[in-house]
Amino acid sequence: MSADxxxxxxxxxxxxxxxxxxxxxxxxxxxxxxxxxxxxxxERLRSRTSVRFDAALREDLVELxxxxxxxxxxxxxxxFLDRVREMADLNLRASVRxxxxxxxxxxxxxxxxxxxxxxxxxxxxxxxRPTGRALSQLARYGSGSASRSIFGGFVEWRAGAKPDGSDCxxxxxxxxxxxxxxxxxVVLVEGAxxxxxxxxxxxxxxxxxxxxxxxxxxxxxxxxxRMRRAIGARDAGALxxxxxxxxxxxREVCETTRPALDYLTxxxxxxxxxxxxxxxxxxxxxxxxxxxxxxHVHVFTLARHAPGVRRRLARIPGVREILRVRPGPGARRAxxxxxxxxx
Ligand code: PMV
Numbered sequence: 001m002s003a004d005x006x007x008x009x010x011x012x013x014x015x016x017x018x019x020x021x022x023x024x025x026x027x028x029x030x031x032x033x034x035x036x037x038x039x040x041x042x043e044r045l046r047s048r049t050s051v052r053f054d055a056a057l058r059e060d061l062v063e064l065x066x067x068x069x070x071x072x073x074x075x076x077x078x079x080f081l082d083r084v085r086e087m088a089d090l091n092l093r094a095s096v097r098x099x100x101x102x103x104x105x106x107x108x109x110x111x112x113x114x115x116x117x118x119x120x121x122x123x124x125x126x127x128x129r130p131t132g133r134a135l136s137q138l139a140r141y142g143s144g145s146a147s148r149s150i151f152g153g154f155v156e157w158r159a160g161a162k163p164d165g166s167d168c169x170x171x172x173x174x175x176x177x178x179x180x181x182x183x184x185x186v187v188l189v190e191g192a193x194x195x196x197x198x199x200x201x202x203x204x205x206x207x208x209x210x211x212x213x214x215x216x217x218x219x220x221x222x223x224x225x226r227m228r229r230a231i232g233a234r235d236a237g238a239l240x241x242x243x244x245x246x247x248x249x250x251r252e253v254c255e256t257t258r259p260a261l262d263y264l265t266x267x268x269x270x271x272x273x274x275x276x277x278x279x280x281x282x283x284x285x286x287x288x289x290x291x292x293x294x295x296h297v298h299v300f301t302l303a304r305h306a307p308g309v310r311r312r313l314a315r316i317p318g319v320r321e322i323l324r325v326r327p328g329p330g331a332r333r334a335x336x337x338x339x340x341x342x343x
Contacts, residue, residue: 007053011120013331015113016041016148017298019243021250024207031140035220036159039148043328049098049117051125057093080142088126115142116149116331136170152176152330176327179234183306185299186323189267192295199293209258216249240288247290263293267318271297
């Protein structure tokens, strides 16, 4: 392998949707969360990122979806590369190219997939060979939720308690094929507002100002245990109510934050109402909603209920598109392809 090829690597990483939300940091500099979180890694959707360290470059070049990155995004990538350069004792600038195979304008979170892919590609290009755990610890410096996109299936990000963060890392609870019947209908809504405040900033407002924040923190360990068990037993009847309880708790904290954080549109709220109606009419939990710091709603259900649930959701005014996604694999090294950014 030539020296140049040795300094180039491509990684692909998926987004994830949190069933227990990461919201609040106990140490902002180290990106250490106040609470553990749990997510499902999503199949099909991915960021594909190439990193090439190159002695001929005078500065880092960052291209996102075929165009030079905006200054804020470029700086986050440069800061991340600086960390990798320090770890690898490397003094070369890099060219970074990243593409999402889902529309960035769709408002689906791309920071988790983007930074997970960047972490993998930058380490590999720099000649580092971190374990999955170490890679999850690195990825969180880009975006907390990126730590979970390293792994596939059902993933827990342990908050840890040590000040140095050594016990804070993500790990796989169950692989992607653990529960083949579980389906996530990702309901994209029209007119989802562009996020004005980054999550990492907004969540610290919640820590400081939401009167319900400490109660939420106290409730999470029990909720996490209920979820772990329900997922382990593939028990939708046990899982779905706790998924919605957690989402409601997250939303309540956001709404009682000052200034208030309101991520939903009237369509998002109608989707939440429709899921309650579906469950009420069935007399048991057939579906569960959850959402991040954005207006799109993920509706979990089982494959046999998915067509009926989807029909009900598609009728809601303002629903733009519904993507069906299942649990999928985590980040992985990719080969240069004819259409990929490494081509
Ligand atoms: O990873 P960040 O900094 O974009 O924050 C993620 C926050 C939520 O998406 C709302 C929750 C989560 O755990 O993914």
